[in-house]
Amino acid sequence: MTGSIEMAATARGDQRGVAVRLDGLRRRFGAVQALDGLDLDLAPGELVALLGPSGCGKTTALRVLAGLEETDSGRVLVDGRDITTTPANRRDMGMVFQAYSLFPHLTAQENVEFGLRLRKRAAGERRRRAAEMLELVGIGAHAGRYPHQLSGGQQQRVALARALAIEPQVLLLDEPLSALDAKVRVQLRDEIRRIQVEVGTTTLFVTHDQEEALAVADRVGVMRDGRLEQVGPPADIYLRPATPFVADFVGLSNRLPGRVVTGAVEVLGSRLPLVDPVGAPKDAADVTALVRPEAVDVAADPDGTGRVLAVSFLGPTSRVTVELPDDVLVVAQVASARLAELASGTAVRVELHPVPTALA
Amino acid sequence: MAGLATGGLPPRRQGLMRRRARRQRAFRWVVVTVLGVFFLLPLLAMLEFTTRGAGGRLSFDTWRLLFDWGRLRATYPDLSVGITDSAGLVVLTVLLMLVLLVPTVIWVRLRLPRLRRVVEFICLLPLTIPAIVLVVGLAPVYAWVTYFLGGSSLTLTFAYTILVLPYAYRAIDAGLSSIDVRTLAEAARGLGAGWGTVMWRVVLPNIRSAVMSAAFLTVALVLGEFTIASLLNRSNLQVAINLLGKSSAGMSVAVSLAALVLAFVLLMLLSLVGGRRRGIPKENNS
Amino acid sequence: MAAVVTRPAEPASDNRGRLSRVLTRGRSLLGVVPFFAFVAVFLAVPTLEVTIGAFTGDDGQPTLSNVGALMNGYIVDAFISSILLSAVTAVLGAVFGALLAYVLVTAKEGGLLRRVVTAASGVLAQFGGVTLAFAFMATIGLPGFVTLFLRDNFGINIYSGGVWLYEMPGLVLVYTYFQIPLMVIVFLPALDGVRPQWREATESLGGSTWQYWRRVAGPLLAPAFLGSTLLLFANAFSAYATAAALVSQGSPIVPLQIRSALTSEVVLGQQNLGKAMALGMVVVVAVVMWLYALLQRRTAKWLG
Ligand SMILES: Nc1ncnc2c1ncn2[C@@H]1O[C@H](COP(=O)(O)OP(=O)(O)O)[C@@H](O)[C@H]1O
Numbered sequence A: 001m002t003g004s005i006e007m008a009a010t011a012r013g014d015q016r017g018v019a020v021r022l023d024g025l026r027r028r029f030g031a032v033q034a035l036d037g038l039d040l041d042l043a044p045g046e047l048v049a050l051l052g053p054s055g056c057g058k059t060t061a062l063r064v065l066a067g068l069e070e071t072d073s074g075r076v077l078v079d080g081r082d083i084t085t086t087p088a089n090r091r092d093m094g095m096v097f098q099a100y101s102l103f104p105h106l107t108a109q110e111n112v113e114f115g116l117r118l119r120k121r122a123a124g125e126r127r128r129r130a131a132e133m134l135e136l137v138g139i140g141a142h143a144g145r146y147p148h149q150l151s152g153g154q155q156q157r158v159a160l161a162r163a164l165a166i167e168p169q170v171l172l173l174d175e176p177l178s179a180l181d182a183k184v185r186v187q188l189r190d191e192i193r194r195i196q197v198e199v200g201t202t203t204l205f206v207t208h209d210q211e212e213a214l215a216v217a218d219r220v221g222v223m224r225d226g227r228l229e230q231v232g233p234p235a236d237i238y239l240r241p242a243t244p245f246v247a248d249f250v251g252l253s254n255r256l257p258g259r260v261v262t263g264a265v266e267v268l269g270s271r272l273p274l275v276d277p278v279g280a281p282k283d284a285a286d287v288t289a290l291v292r293p294e295a296v297d298v299a300a301d302p303d304g305t306g307r308v309l310a311v312s313f314l315g316p317t318s319r320v321t322v323e324l325p326d327d328v329l330v331v332a333q334v335a336s337a338r339l340a341e342l343a344s345g346t347a348v349r350v351e352l353h354p355v356p357t358a359l360a
Numbered sequence B: 001m002a003g004l005a006t007g008g009l010p011p012r013r014q015g016l017m018r019r020r021a022r023r024q025r026a027f028r029w030v031v032v033t034v035l036g037v038f039f040l041l042p043l044l045a046m047l048e049f050t051t052r053g054a055g056g057r058l059s060f061d062t063w064r065l066l067f068d069w070g071r072l073r074a075t076y077p078d079l080s081v082g083i084t085d086s087a088g089l090v091v092l093t094v095l096l097m098l099v100l101l102v103p104t105v106i107w108v109r110l111r112l113p114r115l116r117r118v119v120e121f122i123c124l125l126p127l128t129i130p131a132i133v134l135v136v137g138l139a140p141v142y143a144w145v146t147y148f149l150g151g152s153s154l155t156l157t158f159a160y161t162i163l164v165l166p167y168a169y170r171a172i173d174a175g176l177s178s179i180d181v182r183t184l185a186e187a188a189r190g191l192g193a194g195w196g197t198v199m200w201r202v203v204l205p206n207i208r209s210a211v212m213s214a215a216f217l218t219v220a221l222v223l224g225e226f227t228i229a230s231l232l233n234r235s236n237l238q239v240a241i242n243l244l245g246k247s248s249a250g251m252s253v254a255v256s257l258a259a260l261v262l263a264f265v266l267l268m269l270l271s272l273v274g275g276r277r278r279g280i281p282k283e284n285n286s
Numbered sequence C: 001m002a003a004v005v006t007r008p009a010e011p012a013s014d015n016r017g018r019l020s021r022v023l024t025r026g027r028s029l030l031g032v033v034p035f036f037a038f039v040a041v042f043l044a045v046p047t048l049e050v051t052i053g054a055f056t057g058d059d060g061q062p063t064l065s066n067v068g069a070l071m072n073g074y075i076v077d078a079f080i081s082s083i084l085l086s087a088v089t090a091v092l093g094a095v096f097g098a099l100l101a102y103v104l105v106t107a108k109e110g111g112l113l114r115r116v117v118t119a120a121s122g123v124l125a126q127f128g129g130v131t132l133a134f135a136f137m138a139t140i141g142l143p144g145f146v147t148l149f150l151r152d153n154f155g156i157n158i159y160s161g162g163v164w165l166y167e168m169p170g171l172v173l174v175y176t177y178f179q180i181p182l183m184v185i186v187f188l189p190a191l192d193g194v195r196p197q198w199r200e201a202t203e204s205l206g207g208s209t210w211q212y213w214r215r216v217a218g219p220l221l222a223p224a225f226l227g228s229t230l231l232l233f234a235n236a237f238s239a240y241a242t243a244a245a246l247v248s249q250g251s252p253i254v255p256l257q258i259r260s261a262l263t264s265e266v267v268l269g270q271q272n273l274g275k276a277m278a279l280g281m282v283v284v285v286a287v288v289m290w291l292y293a294l295l296q297r298r299t300a301k302w303l304g
């Protein structure tokens, strides 16, 4: 495994990744504006996840970067060079598709060798490199198998090895995990991250699964209708969503009635700072605040105004749904150890942590 | 920014993929045109041939005669007999095929899964036995058929049912594969249905379009069959056309064209029926 | 039938349960009796009739003389002609049919072109026979449309070297006319199985269009193409009607030889010679179809 690092390092000197810039990309399909002025920068070696609902243009953006789709306007720059008009086969980008992308007539090993064969590398080097890559993605033992003899997760590992074998400038992953079972998905997700850090290739990872995006990425870009709503580190996206759309799409949110009070919002008697105090409505305006379940605390209290409606057990933590007066429902996340005191029907008191809050 | 970028683009910018698409379109046109001429020319020639009047003028006499059943029967008795025989054979063969094949295939799926391979093998066997070979072996069998049922051309329906087995089987089998017969049957049995009800009221409605396509294919095949009818000395449409060709070429060509068009319309209908079935999402789309 | 009930398996020691299971199974088998009876009479008996007849003399004694007679010059010639005719039209049909099928898969899905061509292919491939023979007589027969058109407008006589429509060249032409549509029908599913991701993966790995065809699409489609060509071969080899309607002089191919053996009542021993030839045909077709099935299995694995 260390071998591959050395190889990547010797191949590119000390530069382990290149900068990528998408600049004002637009693309229209008939009546659909798939990309509507998309700007995105990727630092060398960075893994950026593009996150958004289905149909928002993530795949189109990735395909434009790969050269598989043309833009109506805008530029693609890699390492400062404009490659907007470079055909896909001269772009040097490794690509992993959602599924079914392995060549069915080649073994795993031959699939990984494929790109090197096209580059006319010597047979010995090809074989060594392919074996190394298969080892890196953890299926060296299945090198001789054909795709139909591999599970979905194993196939995606081979696809990743194939993409990395050519030492691409940029690695592109288009929902590589969405055809897999939940458990394999989590496992492979973490491994993709480990491998990406190890080889240091600049990577664009497209997904509609917010948990996945937050888990793997250095930075997450949330897309909506062909443009970016917010780009930032996962923690920022999660804790300080810039727009209601982001707050809504990333993580589960309570929508609670509140009132603006000088740069903050008052919700259920607590004062919460605003994510965006400048853009907030004027004081005393009635608003809807988006409050994460983790920011809600419940405690059993015979005098409390709330009543536990339902409890769902999620493992170490659990979700408790509380009914408040005026038909307000709040979902809180609590440690499962505390469930004993929060049985259904218990009277409870609800408090909110003062974390930055977005308004709907 | 974006506006600026568009303005400053080199002209080849939009080109690459669009150029490839254009090249592919040109290739498509060449292939479609060349093959289109090859395939349409004989059909047009048939039309021209059958509308050729005396002195090089246009004449629709042949077609008028073809669609005037009374006169046709008087003028070409053999042809009218062939047409009626083929019509009868179409109906009988579709019925016999359905009665024989549909319950058997469903029954094997439900109750005798181990026989499935055997039934499939038997149904596909006629593909490896050319009609000309089958007719050699059928001669003595048909001596018995004539003994019991008489020498009517309609008895050809037995041989034709064998001929359509592979096509009908494939259609029905594909229909059954696209639904989960076992679960359907188990669900129905759980609700108290007998096997008869399961087959007739539960499975059959779900493979209706497959049964339709089996029937359409049977119709086309029976209308086009010549070998067996001719060598067993029975009459049908194709035998009549062939016979007529020796005396009245114009009429035989007209009937040929009409039969081709009829078969085309049938298969077009079939593709519409099949097209509706394709509307169901495939399982690997997830 | 409605009375038949399957019980959940009882403990193995329960003899009554076992007995009732055997009974149930026996009654299940009743359901397939009509089918098997029918194919026994109309498929198995004729097949046996041909097979046994091929090895039986006129006196009813077993003999190898019928099969030996297949080595007669004129029968060997007929087999060679049949095989040549089938091979040539299979290759022509496969090449042009594959091109047409490719055009169809690159056309809009569910579009009119694809629908019309598929339906028309179904008609021309299966319906064929006599009808097509007459179509070509109307086109390039002596009084045919094209023949007259070329003669009257360009002074070209397509039959300056003899009337070839009713001989082997004519058979090649008409057979190709139904082989191309058959190729479209059997090759289309394989082409449909080629995923766009493979082309895009090739491109992103640095491959050109040529490399894609040579290293990915070519090898992937080769078994399907070869298998389809074999199927076309079997199809042409089995065909009878077109030739019967077109050829009036002699019997250049095996099916026509069989016809003359069947219909000539003058020469004794011809009946069983016909059966020997029929058996020969079955052997050829069976071998070809077996190879086809082998290739088909591979295609199903790759492009299914
Ligand atoms: N080749 C195409 N032709 C027509 N419409 C397309 C094409 N590719 C994408 N679209 C449309 O563009 C929009 C964005 O698609 P896509 O980028 O695939 O979304 P995502 O990957 O985020 O789900 C969708 O509405 C989709 O229907």
Ligand SMILES: [Mg+2]
Pocket (backbone or CB within 6 Å): A058, A059, A060, A175
């Ligand atoms: Mg997508």
